[in-house]
Amino acid sequence: MMVNATGSPDLSIKIGKIKLKNPVIVASGTFGFAEEYEDFFDLNHLGAIIPKGISLKPMVGNPSPRIFETEGGILNSIGLQNPGFEGFVKDKLPYFKKMRTHLIINFFGNTQKEYVELARRFDGTPNISGLEMNISCPNVQQCGVVFSSDPKMTYRLVCAVRKATKLTLIVKLSPNVTDISLMAKSAEDGGANAVSLVNTFRAMAINIYSRKPELGNIIGGLSGPAIKPIALRMVWEVSQRVKIPVIGMGGIMKAEDAIEFIMVGASAIQIGTANLVNPRTAIDVIDGIKKYLIQNKINRLQKLIGLF
Amino acid sequence: MPIQTKGIVAKNRKIKSLYFVIEIYCPSIVREMKPGKFIMIKISSHSNYPFLRRPFSIYKSYPQRHPEKKKRGTLLILYKVVGKGTQMMTEFKKGQKVDMIGPLGNGFTLPPLPSSANIVLIGGGVGIVSLYPLAEALGSKKLFVFIGGKTRNDILCLRDFKKLNSNIFIATEDGSQGFKGTVIDLFLSERKKFNKNEPYYLYSCGPLEMLKALAKVLKPKRFISQVSLETRMACGFGACWGCVVKTKDLKTPYQRVCKNGPVFNLEEIVWE
Numbered sequence: 345m346m347v348n349a350t351g352s353p354d355l356s357i358k359i360g361k362i363k364l365k366n367p368v369i370v371a372s373g374t375f376g377f378a379e380e381y382e383d384f385f386d387l388n389h390l391g392a393i394i395p396k397g398i399s400l401k402p403m404v405g406n407p408s409p410r411i412f413e414t415e416g417g418i419l420n421s422i423g424l425q426n427p428g429f430e431g432f433v434k435d436k437l438p439y440f441k442k443m444r445t446h447l448i449i450n451f452f453g454n455t456q457k458e459y460v461e462l463a464r465r466f467d468g469t470p471n472i473s474g475l476e477m478n479i480s481c482p483n484v485q486q487c488g489v490v491f492s493s494d495p496k497m498t499y500r501l502v503c504a505v506r507k508a509t510k511l512t513l514i515v516k517l518s519p520n521v522t523d524i525s526l527m528a529k530s531a532e533d534g535g536a537n538a539v540s541l542v543n544t545f546r547a548m549a550i551n552i553y554s555r556k557p558e559l560g561n562i563i564g565g566l567s568g569p570a571i572k573p574i575a576l577r578m579v580w581e582v583s584q585r586v587k588i589p590v591i592g593m594g595g596i597m598k599a600e601d602a603i604e605f606i607m608v609g610a611s612a613i614q615i616g617t618a619n620l621v622n623p624r625t626a627i628d629v630i631d632g633i634k635k636y637l638i639q640n641k642i643n644r645l646q647k648l649i650g651l652f
Numbered sequence: 653m654p655i656q657t658k659g660i661v662a663k664n665r666k667i668k669s670l671y672f673v674i675e676i677y678c679p680s681i682v683r684e685m686k687p688g689k690f691i692m693i694k695i696s697s698h699s700n701y702p703f704l705r706r707p708f709s710i711y712k713s714y715p716q717r718h719p720e721k722k723k724r725g726t727l728l729i730l731y732k733v734v735g736k737g738t739q740m741m742t743e744f745k746k747g748q749k750v751d752m753i754g755p756l757g758n759g760f761t762l763p764p765l766p767s768s769a770n771i772v773l774i775g776g777g778v779g780i781v782s783l784y785p786l787a788e789a790l791g792s793k794k795l796f797v798f799i800g801g802k803t804r805n806d807i808l809c810l811r812d813f814k815k816l817n818s819n820i821f822i823a824t825e826d827g828s829q830g831f832k833g834t835v836i837d838l839f840l841s842e843r844k845k846f847n848k849n850e851p852y853y854l855y856s857c858g859p860l861e862m863l864k865a866l867a868k869v870l871k872p873k874r875f876i877s878q879v880s881l882e883t884r885m886a887c888g889f890g891a892c893w894g895c896v897v898k899t900k901d902l903k904t905p906y907q908r909v910c911k912n913g914p915v916f917n918l919e920e921i922v923w924e
Contacts, residue, residue, distance in 0.1 A: 376891035380911070383653050396893075405906050411886045411894030413704050418886060422893050425906060569700050597700065620887040621694070621704060623656060623753070 353637035354644040355630070357391075357611050359589050360512030360537030362446055362473045364391040364612060367645060368602070368630050371593055371616035372397050372450035372476065372516075373422065377436045378443075384623040389630060391612060392446035395436065397478050399451070400458050402428035412549050412558040417568025417595070418617060419547055421561035424452065429465055437471065446473035448514065452480075456501055460508045467509040474512035477505060477536075480520070480543050492518040492543075495530040502534025514591065517541040517582075519571075524578045525585035532586045540591035540614060541582060542575045567617040569595040576608055583609025583650055597625065599632020609650035654756050654889055655680050661748045662726055664741075669805040670733045671778075672742055673711065679725035681754045685713045687762070687786040688880055688915045691729075691754030692888035695737045702737040705753065707885050707910070709782035709857075711809075730781045730808060756888050757914045760786050760855060760878055770850055772875070773818075774798040774866065776835055776858025777806055782880055783857055784809050787816055795819065798842075800835025800858070804828040836865040851876060854918075858882070867923045877918035883909045898922040 355366040370378075372394040378387055387393065405425025412419040427435060440447045449466050453459040459477065466472055479492040479501060491497050502515055515531035517524055519542035528539045544565025549558040557563075575594020583590050592610030595617070596602050602613045618625040637645060659678030666672050681691060692705035711730040714723040733739050744750065765771075771792045773783045780799050787795060795818035801807045802825045813820055822830030823838035831838040835858075846852060856866055857880035870877060886894040890911030899907045899920050907913065 374892065376893075380887075380889055380891040384656055402903070404904075405893065405896070407898070408896055408906075409884055410896060411884055411892070413702065413886075416700050416703060418703065420886075420892070420894060425893050425896075427904075568703060620892050622751075623887075623889065623891075 351638070353634060353642060354646075355633065355637075357589075357646065359514070359591065359612060360474060362392070362448075362512050364446065366391045366630050366633070367606065367610075367612035368626050368633075369394060369448070369591065369612055369614045370619060370626050371614035372478070374616040374619045377439065379439050381619070381623055385627045388444040390445045390626055391630075392448050392473065393440075393443075394448045394450050394476055394614070396426050397424055397450040397452050398426050398429055398432050398462070399424065400429055400453060400462055402426065402431055407560040409558065409560050410564075412564070414547075414549060414566065414568075415570065417566055417570035418620075419549055419559060419564040419566055420544070421559045421564035423561065429462060433469060437469070440471055447471060448474040448476050448512075450476045450478055450516070452478040456504055459501060460504050463505045463508040463511075463513075467511055472511065474514060474537075475509060476514040476516050476540060477502070478516050478543070480516070480518035490518065490520075492527060493521050495526050498527050499530040499534045502531050502536050506535030512537045514538045514540050516543055518543045519574065519578055519594075520546050525581045528582040528586050528590075532588050536588060538589040538591055538611075539582060539586065540593065542571070542578055542594045545571055545574070567595065569597055569601075571595045572601060576604055579605055579610050580608035580652075596629070597621075599629045599636060602629050602633060603636055603648065606645070606648050607651045611649055653684065654753055655684070656751070656753045657681060658749045659752050661744050661746055661750060663746065664744045666742070667730070671805075671808065672731055672733070674729050674731065674741070674744060675723075675726050676729070676750055676752070677726045678752060679716070681752065682713045682715055682725055682727050685710060685715070685727065685755050686759040687789050688759035688782055689755035689757050690782075690888075690914065691727075691752050691756060692885070693741070694751040695740050697749070697751055702740070704886055705888060706737045706741075707756075707888055709778075709880070710755075710785060711781045712785065730778065732778045753888060757910060758912070760880070760915050762786075762789060763853070765790065765792065765853065768794065770794045770796070770846070770852045772796045772798070772839075772852050772854040774800075774835055774839055774854065774856040774858070775809075776800045776862040777802075778808065779856075779858030779862070779880070779882065780809050783855055784812050786855055787813065787818065793817070796842075796846075797821065798823070798835050798839050800824070800838070800862070802826065834862065834865065836862060836869065839866075840869055848874075854878070856880070856918075864923045867918055867921070870918060878915050879918050879921070880915045881909050881913055883914075885910050898924065
């Protein structure tokens with residue numbers, strides 16, 4: 345890694361009001377509440393941390409088995425297990441107080457009211473740099489229709505949340521739609537500062553010997569390198585459609601993967617499943633991006649964003 | 653505190669049928685090792701197949717002051733070939749580097765026991781392996797070891813436990829060695845011989861079905877029991893919440909086997 349201050353390329357990037365020292369963010373659901381990683385590297389080197397998604401009330405999650413390894417990825421059905429807003433603020437948030445990186449909160453609700461309430465509460469909570477809305481949850485009021493699958497619902501939900509917070513607002517998009525760029529546009533129109541994509545792909549696996557699904561929940565979400573080419577295409581499509589920054593993710597295992605996402609239009613990237621396999625992935629990606637820029641005599645990462 | 657490090661393979665050999673012992677030099681992990689803790693190994697360093705690390709319990713570890721000088725800084729894993737990952741592991745060669753994380757999990761709780769304390773160990777299949785370092789650490793004179801397996805080929809660590817002067821009971825499901833039936837059936841038939849007025853400290857590790865059967869027959873007051881669970885894991889260090897088990901904890905019923913376990917008090921678990 346280059347330590348020479350003058351020769352070191354500029355990796356910084358702005359997402360809404362958040363100035364990231366580098367574009368590498370660790371993704372919600374794959375980084376616990378950060379403390380699980382403190383033994384492996386200095387967390388302050390990260391661009392930002394997004395802990396496990398938080399709901400208004402605690403959630404117990406899904407029955408086991410919750411994880412199944414597939415070729416080049418994993419299926420998971422954790423079921424958004426989390427301690428709820430109060431539990432998070434009391435037991436998990438204090439850990440982030442002294443950190444010199446950004447904390448972005450991933451949150452979700454069952455109804456628009458719950459989303460708004462959570463955004464309002466986090467807005468008044470110190471040490472938080474931004475919010476990432478997970479809209480891939482079934483809308484209880486509309487009989488389980490997922491917010492992220494309808495552009496009008498996405499628009500209305502983002503508008504309502506926007507009014508409840510001044511924090512930088514990122515909308516995390518689901519890939520389980522016909523046209524993801526349409527959803528991105530709805531989020532932008534609703535007032536989002538950025539969109540992040542992609543969440544996991546709905547998927548399943550069967551054990552032919554026990555003749556049962558491999559996951560307790562039958563269906564889960566697929567992540568890992570298996571989804572990378574599709575995620576990359578979606579980030580490229582969304583980047584054509586919106587003016588707000590796009591945060592790319594989906595199967596990034598190494599710096600080269602991250603650079604691909606940046607070249608198709610991502611201003612920043614998230615490392616997800618790779619954290620579980622190699623807890624130091626994010627640091628390796630930051631170093632790798634730096635090395636690439638130096639080798640190719642590029643002084644600012646921003647020059648690589650959206651080459652086509 | 654877990655460490656991610658590159659260990660070096662010292663030996664890797666078959667001991668019988670599907671069972672192998674690998675010896676890895678990794679002093680930084682050995683230094684922190686305690687009975688019941690485990691490690692995660694990346695099987696393939698250059699590819700995404702198999703994708704996730706694999707968890708392994710520790711058979712033996714040799715810290716810096718161990719009398720066997722040549723083995724200092726190494727740990728031994730006794731593993732069974734159960735799938736593609738462990739099959740690939742049998743091809744690890746001497747001198748090869750292995751990406752590993754450990755020690756992980758809570759390990760067994762070792763209460764301050766008098767050497768006269770009664771210790772019962774029950775292990776099914778490779779489950780018995782994690783109980784061996786525990787038996788060594790407990791150093792009790794009254795050690796009752798129940799070893800179970802499908803056939804005589806699945807009876808492990810027999811010689812090791814003999815060296816500890818323990819009372820050994822063997823069960824095989826096909827009757828090819830010792831008692832014919834499950835190790836829990838054998839434990840039940842021998843239980844009458846135990847002194848009713850003395851407490852017994854029981855430690856067990858094995859397949860979930862075996863532990864379930866054990867939980868059904870045990871009276872918690874007479875047997876103070878800890879069980880070590882075997883589950884699928886993704887990360888192994890508490891980040892993903894993929895390896896949970898249902899417990900009686902009201903606030904967080906699903907607890908992580910890798911972080912809150914793998915050792916639990918028997919009564920904590922909801923055996924459904």
